[in-house]
Amino acid sequence: MRRITTKKRKTTIFPTKLTQLETRLKKRFTNNHDLSYTIYQLENKRIAVFYITYLIDTNKLEASLLQPLLEKKETLSLTSASLLNHIPLSSGKIENQIDHIFRGMLLGDVFIYIEDEAEAISYPLKKDEKRDLSKPETESVVLGPQIAFTESLATNMNLTRKAILSNDLVLEKIMIGKRFPKEVRIAYISSIANQEDINTLRQRLKDLEVDSVEDSSVLIQLIEDHSLSIFPQFYETELPDRFTYSICKGRIGVLVDNSPTGIVAPTSLFSFFESTEDLYMRWNIGSFFRMLRFLAMLISVFLTPFYVAVVTYHYEIIPTPLLISLGQSRANVPFPPIFEAILLELLIELLREAGARLPTKVGQTMGIVGGVVVGTAAVQAGLTSNILIIFVTLSALASFTVPSYLMGTTIRILRFPMILLAGLLGIIGIMLGACFIIIHLLKLTSLGRPYLTPIYPFNWQDLNKTFFRLPHHMDSKRFISSRLKDLYRFNKEKVKKKKDIDE
Structure with a gap:
């Protein structure tokens, strides 16, 4: 059988003449009008310096590269190696592949080529465009560092x-x-x-x-x-x-x-309900707020669907005084509870989305004023009951307690299928929806790790780190479920041995 061999594509063009190199660069960057290609004559040597102008820090280019280059006197021994040692920039490197040179120019590199040499020299002089450090916008914190990542x-x-x-x-x-x-x-x-x-x-x-x-x-x-x-x-x-x-x-x-x-x-699912403020508060206060977020998740997902299910199918579980008040509230509402709930939930989402897209001060005003005005008008017009407005408002507020924006959005979206199931099947529909969510969560993984760790697979030693925030001197172990190389943060026994200065 005849063996077929393929030759590796040759991507180097060196050594070459400066005119040939210029032609190759202009052909490659045909639509780029900011290509700078300058030829310098140093005694008996011709040197080309080429780069993309708007990507380069011109101050560094003039002071750190061009000035030492043009002041070099040893022209007889001018080679790529000697030039690399002469220019006072430690980031220079040799490059002889034309494809790598093309890519380097797009990344903000400046290249120097001595005519008829076997390689070029590259220096990264990219202009850094970045904003200053500022406060976080989507994860606001009261305690702890007030710095957010930037685009750099x-x-x-x-x-x-x-x-x-x-x-x-x-x-x-x-x-x-x-x-x-x-x-x-x-x-x-x-x-x-x-x-x-x-x-x-x-x-x-x-x-x-x-x-x-x-x-x-x-x-x-x-x-x-x-x-x-x-x-x-x-x-x-x-x-x-x-x-x-x-x-x-x-x-x-x-x-x-x-x-x-x-x-x-x-x-894991529970990681999205942790906040860095839990660390900076006292352990009992941090634990309280963490458990409050878990409770808020349940309220946000199930409160409005529970109202729809009870009002539609299960009047018998409502206390008589509340049932009279509820009947008076819904007396003038022509719509069934499921339509009423979905209408209000969509209204809340519209107000939230509009407030997020408007400028900060206008968005806050839009959310508060819009919610009050539209809610009052809806009750007076008989489109909804005032009791449902209370439930929908509580559900919306509960979803905003989640530190993660993505998880908060997920919880708000889950309410809509739960409301539909509650309106169609009552409490049985809510239970079916809850079972489907649990089964789905049991199947999820994150980087191959179970999403419901430490509930599934169950690990009682990690439960206290998940739902509570232990005192720092007691939190000596990292998560056992993660199977880390080093499980211990510190020696718990040594921490217990506290000594005063006179002991």
Whole structure:
């Protein structure tokens, strides 16, 4: 059988003449009118400097590269190696593949080529366009650091490194995107994180076959376990302290260039109800607010459907005084409870969406005034009862207590199918909907880990860290369910031995 061999495509054009190199560059960047290609004559040597103008920091280019280049006197020994040692920039490197040069120019590199040499020299002088550090917008906190991530990957890595001063912190670099590559960093503590989770996440990122990744939210949808599920499986945060705290607990973080949020994986359902403020408050107060969020989730999902089911099918379970008041409230309402509830829920969602899209001050006014005016008008017009407005308002307020915006949105959307089931089948419909949600959650995974950990599979030692916030001196163990390399944060016995200064 005849063996067919394929030759590797030759991507180098060096050594070459400067005119040939210029022709090759202008052909490649035909539609780019900002290509700068300048030829300098240094005694008996001709040198070309080329780059994309708007991507380059001109101050660095003039002071750190062009000035030392033009002041070089040893023209007889002018080579790529000697020039690399002469220019006072430590980031220079040799490049001889033309495809890599094309890509480097788009990333903000400046290239120097000496005529008839076998390689060119590249220097990253990209102009950094970034905004200053500011307060978080979607995850507002009262206690703790008031800093949010920015769109600059370098700034986000700096914030991460500043919070975790350890040699074990790894910021692994991966380029994603075949046509429009973007830099992504995997952050983890090598001495703590589960190696299987690291390998799984790294493999999923490397296996992506996409043109580009616009944002960390898009990346999550590409690599999560169940992309068709309404429940988020990775946590997305704009808080550096939450990001670093999760990494110290043994989880893995992901930072995407040009994205102001970080990704944390693997996560469980209960992780979305934790807040960094729980750490900064006293343990009993933090535990109370955490349990309050779990209660708020149940209220938000089931309160309005329960009202619809009771008013439609189960009048007998309503106390007589409340039943009289309810009958008087609904006397002038021509619609059935299911239509009435869905109408009000849609109205709440419209007000919330309008308030989010308007400027901050106008949006807050729109949400408050719109809710009061429209709600009052709806009752007076006989479109709905005032008791249902109370239930719908409580459900909406309960959904806003969730720290995660994605999980809060999921809870609000779940109310609509639950209302439909309650209107069709009553309390039996609510139970069917609840069973379907539980079965769906049991099937979900996050980076291959069960989504309902530590409830399923059950682990009683992790329950106290999930639903309560233990005192810091008692929280010596990390999550056992995560199967980390190092389970202990500190020696619990040594912490108990407190000594005064005179002992």
